[in-house]
Amino acid sequence: MSENRIPIRRALVSVYDKTGLEELVRGLHDAGVTLVSTGGSAKLIEGLGLPVTKVEDLTGFPECLDGRVKTLHPRVHAGILADRRLDSHVQQLADLEVEPFDLVVSNLYPFTQTVASGASPDECVEQIDIGGPSMVRAAAKNHPSVAIVTSPERYADVLAATTAGGFTLEQRKQLAAEAFVHTASYDVAVASWMGNVLTDSSEGTGFPAWAGATWERSAVLRYGENPHQGAALYRSGHGPAGLAGAEQLHGKEMSYNNYVDTDAARRAAYDFDEPAVAIIKHANPCGVAVGGDVAEAHARAHACDPVSAFGGVIAANRPVSVEMARQVAEVFTEVIVAPGYEDGAVEVLQGKKNIRILVCEDLERGGVETRPVSGGLLMQQRDSFQAEGDDPSAWTLATGEAASPEVLADLAFAWRACRSAKSNAILLAKDGASVGIGMGQVNRVDSCKLAVERANSLAEGTERARGAVAASDAFFPFEDGPQVLIDAGVTAIVQPGGSVRDELTIEACKAAGVTMYFTGTRHFFH
Numbered sequence: 001m002s003e004n005r006i007p008i009r010r011a012l013v014s015v016y017d018k019t020g021l022e023e024l025v026r027g028l029h030d031a032g033v034t035l036v037s038t039g040g041s042a043k044l045i046e047g048l049g050l051p052v053t054k055v056e057d058l059t060g061f062p063e064c065l066d067g068r069v070k071t072l073h074p075r076v077h078a079g080i081l082a083d084r085r086l087d088s089h090v091q092q093l094a095d096l097e098v099e100p101f102d103l104v105v106s107n108l109y110p111f112t113q114t115v116a117s118g119a120s121p122d123e124c125v126e127q128i129d130i131g132g133p134s135m136v137r138a139a140a141k142n143h144p145s146v147a148i149v150t151s152p153e154r155y156a157d158v159l160a161a162t163t164a165g166g167f168t169l170e171q172r173k174q175l176a177a178e179a180f181v182h183t184a185s186y187d188v189a190v191a192s193w194m195g196n197v198l199t200d201s202s203e204g205t206g207f208p209a210w211a212g213a214t215w216e217r218s219a220v221l222r223y224g225e226n227p228h229q230g231a232a233l234y235r236s237g238h239g240p241a242g243l244a245g246a247e248q249l250h251g252k253e254m255s256y257n258n259y260v261d262t263d264a265a266r267r268a269a270y271d272f273d274e275p276a277v278a279i280i281k282h283a284n285p286c287g288v289a290v291g292g293d294v295a296e297a298h299a300r301a302h303a304c305d306p307v308s309a310f311g312g313v314i315a316a317n318r319p320v321s322v323e324m325a326r327q328v329a330e331v332f333t334e335v336i337v338a339p340g341y342e343d344g345a346v347e348v349l350q351g352k353k354n355i356r357i358l359v360c361e362d363l364e365r366g367g368v369e370t371r372p373v374s375g376g377l378l379m380q381q382r383d384s385f386q387a388e389g390d391d392p393s394a395w396t397l398a399t400g401e402a403a404s405p406e407v408l409a410d411l412a413f414a415w416r417a418c419r420s421a422k423s424n425a426i427l428l429a430k431d432g433a434s435v436g437i438g439m440g441q442v443n444r445v446d447s448c449k450l451a452v453e454r455a456n457s458l459a460e461g462t463e464r465a466r467g468a469v470a471a472s473d474a475f476f477p478f479e480d481g482p483q484v485l486i487d488a489g490v491t492a493i494v495q496p497g498g499s500v501r502d503e504l505t506i507e508a509c510k511a512a513g514v515t516m517y518f519t520g521t522r523h524f525f526h
């Protein structure tokens with residue numbers, strides 16, 4: 001079968017990003033390609049001493065309106081859009097004395113970068129490329145006759161194709177698909193800015209009338225949540241790199257479940273101001289702790305549930321020290337993620353062949369997050385730990401004696417750590433470390449029982465619930481849950497309050513001499 005190569009004899013070059021342009025145009029010229037180009041690009045080519053036809057000489061119309069009109073002319077677009085498989089198109093070009101282009105090289109004005117620089121609306125608008133996308137889309141549409149290149153990364157391919165007799169049809173299709181991604185991403189950026197910055201399409205709700213996103217596949221994963229499910233990782237074309245853009249320093253390829261658990265681990269650990277470590281299994285914490293340093297925090301998070309920590313995903317909110325790395329290396333661990341690693345720490349961890357070591361700095365705080373549902377998606381503000389009731393100074397003492405500073409610090413820790421467990425969540429804590437976590441139960445009393453059971457059964461006979469404090473991610477609907485905690489020896493409880501039966505819970509605590517605070521804030525996590 002013919003490869004349908006179209007020899008590259010005439011090229012239209014109009015690029016904002018002039019990276020690699022010199023090598024490209026020199027190569028094209030050496031291969032005998034005629035160059036046609038717009039203002040700045042033509043100037044660069046001329047400066048190299050190479051022959052170039054300026055677009056305005058081709059159109060007989062000056063580039064005008066500060067560059068708003070350059071290539072928007074039938075003499076340019078007919079040369080791009082003629083379907084040369086059709087005799088009628090070829091004949092019309094001849095009648096109109098329009099020469100066809102075999103190659104279009106174009107990339108667009110830097111709209112996103114201009115917005116990011118804090119430029120004024122007028123300056124941003126000026127960076128909305130009009131002629132560029134028109135050429136790119138026209139050439140991509142007409143890929144049976146024209147090759148379109150939008151990235152300097154493709155220039156080597158252009159030169160190779162030029163000497164090989166042109167791009168094949170398959171290559172031109174591929175380039176056309178890339179070109180439409182280029183313009184689609186560009187339009188998403190423009191439309192998002194227009195709906196969110198230039199205007200408020202949300203009408204004050206904070207949720208835009210339209211939401212667009214572009215996603216680039218960055219890895220095909222071995223499988224999905226289960227081995228019979230295919231899966232891939234996509235990176236957002238906009239916004240911070242996040243976990244999808246994390247650097248992997250060592251270990252096997254990340255799996256689908258690794259990504260889910262690592263995201264949960266970061267959410268749990270990065271919440272704290274002091275050094276903190278979270279160990280995650282199946283998207284739930286089996287240990288969260290703070291400490292004087294990450295090694296201490298890790299040791300205490302691990303001690304919460306050493307059985308479950310086997311095969312866990314660990315996140316630290318500070319660079320991992322050698323000491324912490326040594327501790328981690330003693331336990332089978334799937335993934336460790338941190339904003340960095342102190343000298344020597346990675347080497348220690350690398351002693352474990354399979355552990356995946358990730359560096360990941362930014363955790364998105366604030367803003368909105370989305371979750372797919374069939375036929376659409378939900379959008380909500382992120383549950384940042386900044387609600388009024390998250391600060392212990394805003395809590396209401398519902399019953400009992402005001403907590404000592406130490407107990408209050410433990411309650412504050414428990415309240416913060418609790419929100420990283422799936423609802424219904426109950427977290428018992430002592431000295432800045434979780435000692436028992438009950439999560440994901442369909443009623444709160446079972447979460448209380450689970451938290452107590454975990455606290456008391458894992459540490460060989462010790463009753464860690466006794467003397468611990470407890471946090472509940474949402475209010476207790478009945479006094480049965482608190483009673484389980486009270487019976488286990490919990491000394492203080494923090495919860496949102498707000499149930500119609502709060503009085504029953506207050507009475508149970510009062511009778512047992514247990515302190516209870518209301519936060520007025522809820523932190524469900526589903």
Ligand SMILES: NC(=O)c1ncn([C@@H]2O[C@H](COP(=O)(O)O)[C@@H](O)[C@H]2O)c1NC=O
Nearest residue numbers: 016038039040041068070071072130131132
């Ligand atoms: N207005 C037009 O007709 C037009 N034609 C091409 N451009 C853009 O002008 C830029 C290249 O300009 P120059 O070669 O002058 O540096 C490219 O980013 C290209 O996408 C145009 N600019 C904006 O719309």
